[in-house]
Amino acid sequence: MSNKRDYYDVLGVGREASDADLKKAYRKLALQFHPDRNPGDQAAENKFKEAAEAYDVLSDAQKRRIYDQYGHQGLEGQGFSGFSGFEDIFSSFGDIFEDFFGFGTGRRSRSRTQRGADLRYDLQLSFMDAAFGTETEIHLEKLDICVDCSGNGCAPGTQPEVCSYCGGSGQVSRSQGFFTVRTTCPHCRGNGQMITNPCAACRGTGQIQTSKTVSVKIPAGVDTGSRLRLTGEGEAGRNGGPRGDLYVFIHVEAHDFFERDNTNIICRIPISFIQATLGATIKVPTLDDERKLKIPKGTQYGDVFRFEGEGIPSLRSGRRGDQIIQVIIKTPTGISKKQETLLKEFEKLESNKLSSKLKNILKSESARA
Numbered sequence: 001m002s003n004k005r006d007y008y009d010v011l012g013v014g015r016e017a018s019d020a021d022l023k024k025a026y027r028k029l030a031l032q033f034h035p036d037r038n039p040g041d042q043a044a045e046n047k048f049k050e051a052a053e054a055y056d057v058l059s060d061a062q063k064r065r066i067y068d069q070y071g072h073q074g075l076e077g078q079g080f081s082g083f084s085g086f087e088d089i090f091s092s093f094g095d096i097f098e099d100f101f102g103f104g105t106g107r108r109s110r111s112r113t114q115r116g117a118d119l120r121y122d123l124q125l126s127f128m129d130a131a132f133g134t135e136t137e138i139h140l141e142k143l144d145i146c147v148d149c150s151g152n153g154c155a156p157g158t159q160p161e162v163c164s165y166c167g168g169s170g171q172v173s174r175s176q177g178f179f180t181v182r183t184t185c186p187h188c189r190g191n192g193q194m195i196t197n198p199c200a201a202c203r204g205t206g207q208i209q210t211s212k213t214v215s216v217k218i219p220a221g222v223d224t225g226s227r228l229r230l231t232g233e234g235e236a237g238r239n240g241g242p243r244g245d246l247y248v249f250i251h252v253e254a255h256d257f258f259e260r261d262n263t264n265i266i267c268r269i270p271i272s273f274i275q276a277t278l279g280a281t282i283k284v285p286t287l288d289d290e291r292k293l294k295i296p297k298g299t300q301y302g303d304v305f306r307f308e309g310e311g312i313p314s315l316r317s318g319r320r321g322d323q324i325i326q327v328i329i330k331t332p333t334g335i336s337k338k339q340e341t342l343l344k345e346f347e348k349l350e351s352n353k354l355s356s357k358l359k360n361i362l363k364s365e366s367a368r369a
Helices: 007-011 019-033 042-058 061-077 086-101 107-111 127-132 273-278 337-368
Strands: 119-125 134-145 171-176 179-184 207-218 227-230 246-252 259-261 264-272 280-285 290-295 304-307 323-330
Touching: 007 019, 007 042, 019 042, 042 061, 119 127, 119 134, 119 207, 127 134, 127 246, 207 227, 207 246, 264 273, 264 280, 273 280, 273 323, 290 304
Parallel strands: 119 246, 264 323
Antiparallel strands: 134 207, 171 179, 227 246, 259 264, 280 290, 304 323
């Protein structure tokens, strides 16, 4: 069980807090525990990281929905592990810090790296492929490192030049009250360098649009809404930053015969009036092949039978659910004269039997009276 504090408690907001409420609460904590205002204070650093993690989750609609439903374990199951350090926080929230405080973090400019964007791919799977797993290929269009300039944005044979305005720091400083306020350099936009001879292939961006084929292994038991994370298969980072991730969202097609209920599968089998009355042994399709099912005498419409272990494998344990079979008794149509005569005779016998039972009941009631 996770020992992390509740994210809403960390920010000091209610569970119905709006985006504006979250941002306001985070601003207050980030300003209070910012490492530049608390040098050497480990407790303040921990609270700064904790607040950043809480805000990162609750300000993201998808992460917040997972957290509200499943808590910290739900996020961990989706691959979320929080921030690794200050550089990670400042890289993610650099623009927000400038919005909060009116100045950059310093740390963000010194690193100049930027993580690549995450990508989403919606994958359509057949019912059977989802049940037993498969391996498929998907085709992506994404930004990758320019091969001509190796990502530095400069024409071959040239290098970026140090920005003369900020001296390569990526920031300019000015005094404002008790603080020395740092703002992003307007000339180099915080990079600390200027590209005077841009690469013709990427026009100085260091990235180009590329096509890529990615092999994806689908585990047995996925369902609509399942999400697979392929680390490092997103877009390339900037200035040596790490690649983003690729998230594959699963959509499972309906089956003509089977319905799914978690790891169980449900099917409906038609049987005749005669089979229901006299009993029979029938063949029932399963996910693997088919099995024999014994229909007992006197089976009624809607009666349910079960094949254990013939359902969908669990994503967690691999154990298969059951196959649930509901029988549907079909009324015969287009019967012959002979069949009609026999059925009328049958109905007469049934009526006599019911009439006899009713008389016995009435006699029993009269005797009691």
